[in-house]
Amino acid sequence: MVSKMIVANVLHRPIRTIVSILAVAIEVGMVLLVVGMTNGMLHEGAKRVEGVGADVMVQPPGASFFLGLTVAPMPIKLADRLQEVPHVQAVAPVLLHFNTTNGLNLMYGIDMASFDSVSGGFVYYEGGPLQHPDDILVDDWYAKANKNKLGQTLNLINHDFHVAGIVEHGKGARIFIPIQTMQTLMGAHDKASIFFVKCTDPGYTDDVVDSFESLLPKYQIMPVRQYMSMMTSNSLPALTDFVRAMICVAVGIGFLVIFLGMYTTITERTREIGILKSLGASKTYIVQAILEEAALLGGVGIVAGCIGTILARRLVMIYFPTISVDPLDGAWVLRATLLAIGGTLVGAFYPALRAAQLDPVDALAYE
Amino acid sequence: MEPIIVTEDLKKTYRIGKVMVQALRGVNLIVQEGEFVAIVGPSGCGKSTLLHLLGGLTTPTSGKLFIDGNDFGSMSDGERTRFRRHKIGFVFQRFNLLPTLTARQNIRMAQHIQGNGFNPHRFQAIVDMLGLHDKLEQRPYALSGGEQQRVAFARAVICEPKILLADEPTGNLDSENSQVVLDMMRTINRSFRQTILMITHNPEAAAIADRTVRMRDGHIISD
Numbered sequence: 187m188v189s190k191m192i193v194a195n196v197l198h199r200p201i202r203t204i205v206s207i208l209a210v211a212i213e214v215g216m217v218l219l220v221v222g223m224t225n226g227m228l229h230e231g232a233k234r235v236e237g238v239g240a241d242v243m244v245q246p247p248g249a250s251f252f253l254g255l256t257v258a259p260m261p262i263k264l265a266d267r268l269q270e271v272p273h274v275q276a277v278a279p280v281l282l283h284f285n286t287t288n289g290l291n292l293m294y295g296i297d298m299a300s301f302d303s304v305s306g307g308f309v310y311y312e313g314g315p316l317q318h319p320d321d322i323l324v325d326d327w328y329a330k331a332n333k334n335k336l337g338q339t340l341n342l343i344n345h346d347f348h349v350a351g352i353v354e355h356g357k358g359a360r361i362f363i364p365i366q367t368m369q370t371l372m373g374a375h376d377k378a379s380i381f382f383v384k385c386t387d388p389g390y391t392d393d394v395v396d397s398f399e400s401l402l403p404k405y406q407i408m409p410v411r412q413y414m415s416m417m418t419s420n421s422l423p424a425l426t427d428f429v430r431a432m433i434c435v436a437v438g439i440g441f442l443v444i445f446l447g448m449y450t451t452i453t454e455r456t457r458e459i460g461i462l463k464s465l466g467a468s469k470t471y472i473v474q475a476i477l478e479e480a481a482l483l484g485g486v487g488i489v490a491g492c493i494g495t496i497l498a499r500r501l502v503m504i505y506f507p508t509i510s511v512d513p514l515d516g517a518w519v520l521r522a523t524l525l526a527i528g529g530t531l532v533g534a535f536y537p538a539l540r541a542a543q544l545d546p547v548d549a550l551a552y553e
Numbered sequence: 554m555e556p557i558i559v560t561e562d563l564k565k566t567y568r569i570g571k572v573m574v575q576a577l578r579g580v581n582l583i584v585q586e587g588e589f590v591a592i593v594g595p596s597g598c599g600k601s602t603l604l605h606l607l608g609g610l611t612t613p614t615s616g617k618l619f620i621d622g623n624d625f626g627s628m629s630d631g632e633r634t635r636f637r638r639h640k641i642g643f644v645f646q647r648f649n650l651l652p653t654l655t656a657r658q659n660i661r662m663a664q665h666i667q668g669n670g671f672n673p674h675r676f677q678a679i680v681d682m683l684g685l686h687d688k689l690e691q692r693p694y695a696l697s698g699g700e701q702q703r704v705a706f707a708r709a710v711i712c713e714p715k716i717l718l719a720d721e722p723t724g725n726l727d728s729e730n731s732q733v734v735l736d737m738m739r740t741i742n743r744s745f746r747q748t749i750l751m752i753t754h755n756p757e758a759a760a761i762a763d764r765t766v767r768m769r770d771g772h773i774i775s776d
Binding site: 197 | 608631641665
């Protein structure tokens with residue numbers, strides 16, 4: 187009977203109902219999308235580094251964990267010394283640059299031959315390798331996002347490049363130019379930001395790392411697998427704090443809208459509450475009825491939020507193909523659900539309490 | 554037999570803003586079980602306040618109030634609510650049906666709140682007596698005033714209350730519907746020995762009662 191009353195009340199005020207559901211849906215969607223996007227971009231970035239095919243990464247002393255945020259103080263000739271270390275199959279020097287045209291993208295300046303040796307070579311959807319100083323390769327996601335075509339001229343780093351090839355995504359960066367061109371444009375002659383090293387067998391990775399550390403004691407030398415394990419939000423406290431802050435904002439939005447919605451509802455339904463009291467409804471009955479109504483709105487909002495997140499993820503992948511959003515994670519769906527339900531019930535609690543404490547005589551006389 | 558309602562020097566004072574209003578100034582009333590009592594008086598004489606006290610919706614400022622042997626004055630809000638749930642039915646001038654529920658759901662709400670479960674036989678008997686068969690699935694906005702008041706009566710009596718308190722039950726009805734409601738109340742009183750207290754301005758309505766109590770300025774002036 188109470189559920190019939192609750193459903194009837196919810197349907198009787200469609201605008202209030204839709205707004206409340208939307209608020210909870212946005213709350214849930216924000217939580218899931220923020221987590222999905224931060225994890226997605228972290229994971230996708232890490233996978234691309236893994237996709238280079240290297241076993242070891244060598245960076246200069248004090249290099250940033252985030253590739254591309256490091257200046258290029260390493261002499262490129264270091265590659266020859268690294269190549270001489272036992273169990274090293276190939277060394278690819280790369281000069282990194284953060285491009286801010288058409289979004290934020292990491293550019294690799296590469297030596298085609300050595301990069302192919304480490305990575306196993308690009309998969310070309312169109313065109314072919316870098317052959318001229320002004321050639322540029324873009325991956326298929328970048329090309330789709332920016333509507334790039336083979337032969338097109340791209341202006342990056344204040345320089346016109348010619349799209350020589352469109353390659354399969356997943357090998358470090360989305361944009362590749364010849365390392366000499368990058369050195370010239372960055373004023374970093376004969377320099378590299380990072381060396382990607384492939385071992386003759388992945389089993390020799392630790393030995394190679396030890397050898398490198400003896401050779402270059404202050405340099406940052408890391409197995410790629412270690413880098414991969416670090417690329418989670420848990421390893422990045424600032425990112426965790428950011429996610430938490432966004433979750434707080436989301437829960438706050440849901441709480442406030444539900445609070446306002448239920449408070450307004452209680453005011454509108456003062457007389458109805460008086461009627462229930464005249465029938466003998468206890469304070470507990472009234473609180474329960476209002477919390478159940480809020481829970482219903484919250485429940486529908488949660489479902490709408492999850493569906494909305496799935497749709498939003500699809501839309502992001504279609505319209506922003508370079509942005510990665512991890513699919514819905516069961517643990518986070520549960521967390522978002524609990525946060526939404528908790529925020530909804532807390533938001534409705536004060537209005538429910540107020541309703542229960544209404545004087546029945548005053549409530550019955552309310553216009 | 555012990556009276557079902559006993560009040561001794563019952564007083565009620567309200568605070569409205571900074572002003573204290575003495576709505577009841579010492580009411581002494583005895584009502585026997587099965588009586589039909591009409592309470593009449595000018596506006597502001599304390600009739601509704603008396604009804605609210607008898608229904609446990611508010612507490613007296615002083616004096617004694619016994620309903621079916623229970624001292625209302627010493628009961629907590631929760632105890633009065635529980636008592637009202639099982640033993641008191643209300644009918645209001647403005648019908649006070651829940652607007653989002655159908656007539657059937659409005660009537661059943663009273664049984665649901667009482668907590669004794671749905672009694673289909675009682676429900677059908679009340680519906681038959683009040684002629685509500687074809688109105689049960691309508692919401693209040695689709696019912697006439699008379700029909701709404703019949704639904705309100707059904708809701709008030711479905712749980713077999715000891716006392717039915719009616720606050721100007723014909724106040725919002727035309728004469729034809731008023732007569733229907735009054736006839737219904739007389740039938741309920743005669744057939745089921747239902748104790749009824751009815752507030753009214755209408756002398757014709759008061760005439761159907763067994764007894765008329767007149768009030769003025771918070772006192773009973775004649776009984």
